[in-house]
Amino acid sequence: MKRIVFLFLALGICLLSFGVQAELTEPGTLPIVTEPAELTVWAAPSVGQDDYDVCRMTKWVEEKTGIHLNFIQVSNVETSTLFNTSVASRQWPDIYMVGVSGPQALQYAADGVLLPITDLIESQGYYLKKAFEEYPMVKEEITAPDGNIYAFPTKRYTYSGAVVNKLWVYKDWLDRYMSETGKEAPDTPEELKDMLIFFRDNDMNGNGDTTDEITMTGNYNWGHEGGAPQYYILNAFCFIPSFPFQFFYINDENHVTTDVVTDGYREGLRFLNDLYKEGLFPEEIFVQDLNTMRSLTSTTKDKVIVATAGAPYSPRLLTASSEENTVTYADYVPMQPLKHEDGVAAYPTRPNDVVGMRNFITTSCKNPELAFRFLDFIYSDEFQTYMAFSGEEGTDWEWVDSPSFDGSPKSVRILQSTEEKLKNMWDGNWCGALFQGRENIMCLEAATSDQRFSWAANDLYMANSKLTKVPTLVWCSDEDVSTEFAESQKLFKNYIETAMSEFVLGIRDINDDAEWNSYIEQMNKMGLQDFMALAEKYYGIAE
Numbered sequence: 001m002k003r004i005v006f007l008f009l010a011l012g013i014c015l016l017s018f019g020v021q022a023e024l025t026e027p028g029t030l031p032i033v034t035e036p037a038e039l040t041v042w043a044a045p046s047v048g049q050d051d052y053d054v055c056r057m058t059k060w061v062e063e064k065t066g067i068h069l070n071f072i073q074v075s076n077v078e079t080s081t082l083f084n085t086s087v088a089s090r091q092w093p094d095i096y097m098v099g100v101s102g103p104q105a106l107q108y109a110a111d112g113v114l115l116p117i118t119d120l121i122e123s124q125g126y127y128l129k130k131a132f133e134e135y136p137m138v139k140e141e142i143t144a145p146d147g148n149i150y151a152f153p154t155k156r157y158t159y160s161g162a163v164v165n166k167l168w169v170y171k172d173w174l175d176r177y178m179s180e181t182g183k184e185a186p187d188t189p190e191e192l193k194d195m196l197i198f199f200r201d202n203d204m205n206g207n208g209d210t211t212d213e214i215t216m217t218g219n220y221n222w223g224h225e226g227g228a229p230q231y232y233i234l235n236a237f238c239f240i241p242s243f244p245f246q247f248f249y250i251n252d253e254n255h256v257t258t259d260v261v262t263d264g265y266r267e268g269l270r271f272l273n274d275l276y277k278e279g280l281f282p283e284e285i286f287v288q289d290l291n292t293m294r295s296l297t298s299t300t301k302d303k304v305i306v307a308t309a310g311a312p313y314s315p316r317l318l319t320a321s322s323e324e325n326t327v328t329y330a331d332y333v334p335m336q337p338l339k340h341e342d343g344v345a346a347y348p349t350r351p352n353d354v355v356g357m358r359n360f361i362t363t364s365c366k367n368p369e370l371a372f373r374f375l376d377f378i379y380s381d382e383f384q385t386y387m388a389f390s391g392e393e394g395t396d397w398e399w400v401d402s403p404s405f406d407g408s409p410k411s412v413r414i415l416q417s418t419e420e421k422l423k424n425m426w427d428g429n430w431c432g433a434l435f436q437g438r439e440n441i442m443c444l445e446a447a448t449s450d451q452r453f454s455w456a457a458n459d460l461y462m463a464n465s466k467l468t469k470v471p472t473l474v475w476c477s478d479e480d481v482s483t484e485f486a487e488s489q490k491l492f493k494n495y496i497e498t499a500m501s502e503f504v505l506g507i508r509d510i511n512d513d514a515e516w517n518s519y520i521e522q523m524n525k526m527g528l529q530d531f532m533a534l535a536e537k538y539y540g541i542a543e
Contacts, residue, residue, distance in 0.1 A: 022034075022035060022036075022037035022367060022370055023035060024124075024369060024370065024373060027124055027125065027126035027373070027376070028126035028127065030064050030065065030066075030377075031064065031065055031066030031067075032065045032066055032067060032370070032373045032374065032377065033065070033066040033067060033370070034066075035066075036066065036068065037066065037067050037068070037367075037370055038067065038068045038069070038070055039067055039068075039069055039070065039094045039095060039365075039370065039371055039374060040070045040072065040093040040094045040095070041069050041070065041071050041072070041093060041094065041095045041097055042071075042072045042074070042083075042086060042093040042095065042096045042097060042098070043071055043072070043073055043074075043097040043430075043431055044073070044074050044075065044076045044079040044082075044083075044097070044098070044430055045073055045076060045426075045427065045430065045431075046076055046422075046427035046429070046430045049422050049423075049425075049426075049427060051071075051073065052069075052071045052073060052426065053071055053073075055423070055424060055425070055426065056391075056423075056424040056425075057386070057391075057424060057425050057426050058071075058426070060386065060392075061377075061383075064377070064382070064383075065373075065374055065377055067370070067374050072086075072093055074086075076430060077221055077289055077290060077291070079098065083096070083098050087108070087113055092113065092362040092363070092364040093362065093364070094361065094362065094364070094365040094366075094367075094371050095359060095360070095361055095362070095365070095371055095374075095375065096359070096360055096362065097358065097359050097430075097431045097432050098358065098359075098360075098432075099154075099356060099357065099358040099432070100114075100150075100151050100357050100358070100360065101357075101473075101474060102144065102357075102473060102474050102475035102476060103474070103475075103476050103479075103482035103486075105144065105150040105151050105357060105360070106144060106150070106475075106477065106479075106482075107479070107482075108150075108360070109148075109150055112363055113362055113363065114150055114151070114360050114361070114362065114363070115360070115361045115362060115363050115365065115368055116148045116149065116150050117149055117150065117151075117152070117360075117361060117372060118147070118148045118149045120361075120368060120369065120372040121149060121372075123369075124369050124372050124373055124376065125372075125376055126376060127376050127377060127378070127379035127380040127383075128152070128376050128379045130379070131153075131379045131435060135155065137355075138153050138155055138355050139153075141153075141355045141473050142355065142357055142473065144475055144477070145475055145477045146477070150357070150360060151357035151358065151359060151360040152357065152358065152359040152360065152375050152378070152432060153355060153356070153357060153435065154354075154355065154356045154357070154358050154429075154432055154434050154435060155353065155354070155355050155434070155435045155436065155437065156353075156354055156428070156429065156434045156435075156436060157352055157353055157436060157437050157438045157440065157441055158350065158351075158352055158353070158354050159352050159438070159441070159455065159458055160312075160313045160441075160451060160454035160455050160457070160458050161226065161312040161313045161454065161458070162349045162350055162351070162352055162458055162462070162465070163312075163347050163348070163349045163458055163461040163462065163465050164225050164226030164242065164243050164312040164348070164349075164350070165226055165231040165232045165235060165242055165310070165312075165347055165348065166226060166232060166310070166311060166312060166313075166334050166335070166457055166461060167216075167229050167232040167233075167308055167309070167310055167334070167335040168308060168309050168310075168311055168314075168317055168332040168333065168334055168335065168457075169185075169195075169307060169308045169332065169333060169334075169335050170204075170304055170306065170307055170308075170331060170332055171330075171331055171332065171333045172304075172331070173199060173204045173304075173307055174195075174333065176202075176204070177195050177198050177199070180198075180202075181194075181198065183195075185335065185336065186335065186336075186338070187336050187337070187338060187339055188236070188338055188339050189233060189236050189237075189271050189338055192233070192335075192338060193271075193274070193275060193278070193280065196215040196216065196275070196278075196280040196307065196308070197278065197280065199213055199215050199307040199308075200213060200215050200278075200279060200280060204304075204307065205302075205303070205304050205305060207303075212305055213305055213307060214282065214296060214305050214306045214307065215279075215280045215281075215282075215307045215308065216229055216275075216280060216281055216282065216285070216307065216308045216309070216310075217229075217282065217284070217285060217288070217293055217296055217297070217306050217308070217309045217310075218230075218285045218288065218293060218309060218310035218311075219285075219288050219289055219290040219292070219293040219310075220285075220286065220287065220288065220289065221289055221290045224242035224243060224246065225242065225243045225312060226242070226243070226310060226311055226312030226313075226316065227290065227293070227310050227311060227312075227316065228242060228285065228286075228310055229281075229285065229308065229309065229310035230272055230281075230285065230500070230504065231310070232310060232335070232338070233268065233271065233272060233275075233338065234265065234268040234269075234272070235337075235338070235345065235346070235347050235348065236268070236337075236338035236339065236340060236345060237264045237265065237267045237268035237271070237340065238259035238262055238264035238265045238268060239259050239346055239348065239466065240259055240260065240265065240268075240348070241348035241468045241470070242348070243348075243350070244350065244468075244470055244472060245468065245470040245489075245535075246493050246496075247259075247260050247492070247493065247496050248470075248532070248535065249348065249468040249469065249470060250468065250469035250470055250539070250541065251469075254469075254541055255532070255536065255541075256532040256533075256535040256536050256539070256541075257532065258528075258532070260496055260523075261520055261523060261528070266510065266516060269500065269503045269504060269510045270510045270511065272503075272504040273503060273504050273505075273506060273510050276504055276505060276506065277506065281504070283501075283505055286501045286504075286505075290316070293309065294317075294318055294319050296309075297309055297317060297318040297327065297332070298318045298319040298321065298326070298327065299326070299327055300323075300325045300326050300327070301325050301326070301327055301331070302325065304327060308335070309332070313453075313454035313457065313458075314329040314332070314450065314453040314454045314457070315329075315418070315450065315454070317329070317332055318332070319422075320417070320418035320419055320422075320450070321419055322417045322418075322419050322420075329418075329450060329453045330453065333457075334456070334457035334460050334461075336460055337460070337461055337464040345464040346464060346465065346466040347461055347464055347465050347466070348465075348466065348467075348468050349461075349462070349465035349466060349467055349468070350467070350468065350470075350472065351467070351472070352438070353437070353438075354472050355472065355473055356472060356473055357473065358431075358432030359375055359378075359431075359432035361375070378432075378433050378435065379435055383433070384435060384436060384440070387425070387426070387428050387433055387434065387436070388436055388440040389412055389414060390414050390416050390421045390424070390425055391416060391424065391425070395415070396414070396415055396416050396424075397412055397413060397414050397415055397416075398412070398413055398415060399411070399412060399413075400412075400413045400445060402445050402446075402447060402448075403445070403446050403447070404442060404443050404444060404445060404446060405441060405442045405443070405444055405446050405449070405451070405452075405455065406442035406443070408442075408443065411443060411444060411445035411446065412443050412444050412445060413445045413448055414444070414445075414448070414449065414450075418450055441455075470539070471539055471540075474538065474539055474540070475540075476537075476538050476539075476540070478537070481534065481537050481538055482538065484534060485534055485535060485537075485538040488527075488531045488534060489531075489535075491526065492523075492526065492528070492531060495522070495523070495526065496523075499519050503515075503519075
């Protein structure tokens, strides 16, 4: 009898945890449930963030919705691998907080992993419906060719990271270089080399060790989204996107093309090889992850070792700290774009407003209405204000009489430090909770916002920027094309990356015509022209 009672109790707890017994309030009403309910959510918190289980924002969301969130948390830098492992296990949570492409969404739906939300939007939607009314183009972009909506939209204003391939230099060292040499900040590759040699040879941190300065560093995370400084340098010689379609772009004639087979690219590799031979470009750049890079840049001011580093914006460059004498965002300033020989530079850029898909409900969810209502709350003004301004008014932010980014006399001042925000907040980019526009940035106080450093950096690059024209959200309903494109893209990406590192590190001689011709010949054997034609089909631009 005790065993039977225990089984009934266990079954009751299980049903409650999946929200089966939870009675929902009317759409648009908070809390979402009339009695306690739970959801299991798979997520990858941003690097440096606290556990979502104890995060203050989690507690706020739970109080507002009445839903307890059981997080399954994984490493942010291994999200793709760990997500694939989770899907293959068939032990699916109620919700995956992970980004998906159009073809992936179609495939996961066909495989029975992902639950389409089209009907749920009609029956349970409130905040998302309002978002679609305000931004009809978002609904249009996330609607599949079959008319279904499979995942929830993100919309973010990315001005600060529109140009991703930036290089940052430690300001005190740059000032010393200019003062002692009488030169200006570099704006050509050769001038950059001269500055790096100065950093190498002059014990910049004054500790008596002339060998501990790192002239340049970077990381390879997230498809080289601004972390690999070789792209900053290469774009002084040709047009080489590192993101989102690495090495390839859509030209003015609306065709997919690449510069990795051009003389300009070879010249760029030759210059990088020269830097490497001079000890100015460490080989670790090709394998180093973000955590390792940040451990080098996030120091106290008396122990600085990094002269320059690649990053799309300040928060990616180092981990901010409120401790005394630590290096801050203000201590690293952006290098200006490097010029081509003809004086013209064009750095790859992406659109300011980016629409994507992140967060989907699985077919394992016992109460999809509950899961939908929780995710629908993300699109409420209350949630988005909390996300945009890092908490609640009066405690975490306030209106002040100080100019905003757009010049208005009043602005929003964030009261939390960057360190506190990492501890207390979800990262909207990585948990799929970001649905914000330019207005959420422009109303911030210009004098104090962390955004000011990234904003100013992007201003410096925008005059020398060029759109890659590669769509960020693609719907290709031809499974054969999608599969072949994904496989071929990986092959070309791996080959080009490997060849790049080999030429830069001198494993292959960039000055040897036979070596260079062998590289080109292999690209042709792999079917470069056919791949670019395939990419046009995948992106929907084929004639």
